[in-house]
Amino acid sequence: MRQEHIAEIVNIERAVFADPWVGTAFERELTNSFSRCFTALDQEGRVVGYLVYWAVKPEFHILNIAVRPDMKRRGIGRLFMNRVLSDALKDEADFLALEVRPSNTAARSLYARYGFVTIGYKKGYYTDGEQAEVMIKHIRK
Ligand SMILES: CC(C)(COP(=O)(O)OP(=O)(O)OC[C@H]1O[C@@H](n2cnc3c(N)ncnc32)[C@H](O)[C@@H]1OP(=O)(O)O)[C@@H](O)C(=O)NCCC(=O)NCCS
DSSP, X not given: OXXXXXHHHHHHHXXXXXXXXXXXXXXXXXXOTTEEEEEEEOTTSXXXXXXXXXXXXXXXXXXXXXXXXGGTXXXXXXXXXXXXHHHHHHTTOSEEEEEEOTTOHHHHHHHHHXXXXXXXXXXXXXXXXOOEEEEEEEOOO
C-alpha cells in the first residue's frame, strides 16, 4: 500500500463499511512499525482491494480487509488471506486473530474456509452497538 492509493481505498471503505476508516487511519498504519499494509491493483493500477494486519508475535492480527464491490467473488479475498497466512508461517507467528460482525456472512464464510474458529464475542464493539465475533486460527508449523 502506498500513500497515493489511500484516496481510492477510502472510497471503497465508504462503500463497504458502516463505520469506515478515514484516510489518516491508513496513513498511520503506513508509518506503524508493526503494521503491514497491502493493496491489490488491476492492470490499470486501480485499487481493487486492500489488507492491513499487525505483526505482533505471537499474534498476527487482521485489522482490515476489503474488496471493491464490483470485484468481489473473484478470489481477491483469498489472495489476501493466503498472504497473511504465508507471512505468519514464515515469521513463525503462533496464531492469526480478527474481529468480525456476526452479520457479515461473506467475511465469516471466508474466514471459516481458512479454518478460523470463534473463540468469543466483544460486546458493543462496533459504533452501531453490534458485538464483534473474535475468530482465531492457530498456525501449524
Ligand atoms: C469479505 C470479502 C473481503 C471477501 O472478498 P472476495 O474477494 O469477494 O472473496 P473471494 O472471492 O476470495 O471468496 C473466497 C471465499 O469466501 C467465501 N465468500 C466470499 N464472499 C461470500 C459471500 N458473499 N457469501 C458466502 N461466502 C462468501 C466463499 O467461500 C468464497 O469462495 P468461493 O467463491 O469459491 O465460494 C469481501 O466480501 C468484502 O470486501 N466485504 C466487505 C468488507 C468486509 O466485510 N471485510 C471484512 C471485515 S471483518
